Amino acid sequence: MAEMPPLPQQPIREDAGLTRSELMPFRSTKISLRKSRMLVPLIALAVTCVALFVLKIGLQTTEDVVAYMNVLCAFMLFAMFAAIYFYAGERKGMLWYLVPAAVVVIQLLVSPILHLYFYVFRTLLPGNMKGDTFLPNFIGMFFGAGLMEELLKAVPTLLALFLAYRLRSKNSPGNRVTRNLALQGPLDGVLMGVAAGAGFIAIETMLQYVPSAMRGGPGGNAALQALHGLLLMVPRVLNGLVGHMAYAGIFGYFIGLAVSHRRSLFTLLAIGWVLAASLHAFWNSVAYLLGLWGWYVSAALTLFFFLACLLKAKQLEVSRLGGPIDGHSVLAVSPPPGTAPVGPAGVVPPPAAGIAGMFTGVATAAEKLAGVAARTTVPNPGAVPADAAPVAPAPMPAAGLSIGNASARYALAPNQAIDFSALFGAAGVPPGCLGAILPAAEGGLEIRNTGSAPWSYATPDGATASVQPGASLRPLAGAKLLLGTATIEIASY
Structure with missing residues (x-):
């Protein structure tokens, strides 16, 4: 006989009374049948x-x-x-x-x-x-x-x-x-x-x-x-x-x-x-x-x-x-929290174990055969300095978008602040290049320029745009941020 689940720790409190929308749910303004x-x-x-x-x-x-x-x-x-x-x-x-x-x-x-x-x-x-x-x-x-x-x-x-x-x-x-x-x-x-x-x-x-x-x-x-x-x-x-x-x-x-x-x-x-x-x-x-x-x-x-x-x-x-994958999905297993080792960009991470890795590996191999850019190493979510993050970063999603160059990549997670000069100063990013990763209203992510200097942004098809302080851009795999003399790539992982 299967074991019964434990009872709730706290008893369920009875509400004051039924509402009209509970009795006639089709009249509720909080749901939309259409x-x-x-x-x-x-x-x-x-x-x-x-x-x-x-x-x-x-x-x-x-x-x-x-x-x-x-x-x-x-x-x-x-x-x-x-x-x-x-x-x-x-x-x-x-x-x-x-x-x-x-x-x-x-x-x-x-x-x-x-x-x-x-x-x-x-x-x-x-x-x-x-x-x-x-x-x-x-x-x-x-x-x-x-x-x-x-x-x-x-x-x-x-x-x-x-x-x-x-x-x-x-x-x-x-x-x-x-x-x-x-x-x-x-x-x-x-x-x-x-x-x-x-x-x-x-x-x-x-x-x-x-x-x-x-x-x-x-x-x-x-x-x-x-x-x-x-x-x-x-x-x-x-x-x-x-x-x-x-x-x-x-x-x-x-x-x-x-x-x-x-x-x-x-x-x-x-x-x-x-x-x-x-x-x-x-x-x-x-x-x-x-x-x-x-x-x-x-x-x-x-x-x-x-x-x-x-x-x-x-x-x-x-x-x-730029959204997260459900941790119970067969697509990927969420990595443990903490700092992951930084490796060279373009290295394909080991596939997930079992059936998920087998299925995903086949399509990845075909994608690489077609000349698609290789995926990154496991990003390093803990490398953002604590004093540069006014909001607590969210757990690193199992798959999503990352920013980086030839030496390091970092995962983009919502409600996260980024000091680009701290992460990529050696590559030529000037001081004061600050950003925030925020949930986009239509889904996915956006990167807001929270610094004092404008950014240059190149879309995957080569078009460029300026991102003024206070403005936001929609990160796309294959796009690039041009900060000072540095080129910061946005890629999927």
Whole structure:
């Protein structure tokens, strides 16, 4: 029998009386149903349930069965996407991810576009190669399914990437629509890919595979034909997170990296495209190598890479915004408090033990292969002089942003004061360069100039700005502070 938790030390005090908002919570001014992240999923669930009941009541023809499966397929895909979305913690509204799904659906339904893909990858390239062994089938599937379908699913994410480049070139934050359509980073890329994969599954399953399965059922028996279609629809949709949604999410991760690593754009796109296409082709051809057991191997391999990209994207998003990671997260383990040894910058810290380290290490290796700057050593949070910190520093987050140069780096934590001249005086920072790390109103961190001299700040794309005393800047990985003759880099760790 499990041990019961201990009783509270102090008895719970009874309040003076019930309030109106407690009795009628929908009237409370301290909650907002409209802003709740659960509003869209619950509406989707309610609409789906009612629609399935209505379709079941009027079920008479094969077309009614197909309509029932269409609704069920759409909700299953939505539920799978919602699970990834809520785990990722993305701040962009869920409904914005209907756009990449819609772009994929349009490409599949517009015949000239689809025929162009077929012509390039299955006529000009060896996408129709087949045989009785693994290798020719893998080659054919690599070109005819892998490269072709992964490019088709990546189109909305690529468009979002170039919109982000466009806004950056104009030094414009954009309006509400363009900000949400532009690609934000790797995590946004993963989610856009997953949404695009969901759109692909919906069309391919319900317009191609299910009708084919129903035609292949016992002739003249409409009930068994419908059952054949349903029994194929369910596993094809559930396979999405180790299939089409996962492949597109992996490619989306590498496209998202290109937002802040434009110099490595083509390298990142090549890695993501080839990796996603290879996993896709392996699933389609592995039965020739390992029989039916090969599908288990392929699903496990895809899951490994997809989860690695998702975890790394989540960690990089926290670093980009400068926020902490939950100490119970599988992404990282919070380091013990105290002063960590200072080492040369650019040294990759040892990975976390166990599954977390294995998954995160894979994506980190791919990122380094693409030319992304190496992560820093464990920062030294205790090096800030006590007399330079009027507020108590917060514990060092497990992952986030750091400042430093070639000799030392220090973690940025909220409610922390920094004397840049004390930390980097030897590098050329003049006396009186003081700052404070504060929580930003919109999330993440900001660095406020609390000294008497202005700073120069270079954004990751090379634009420069002046930060006057009393003003604040938003730290971004890849940006630089130019203080005197010193260049202080801002990087993620």
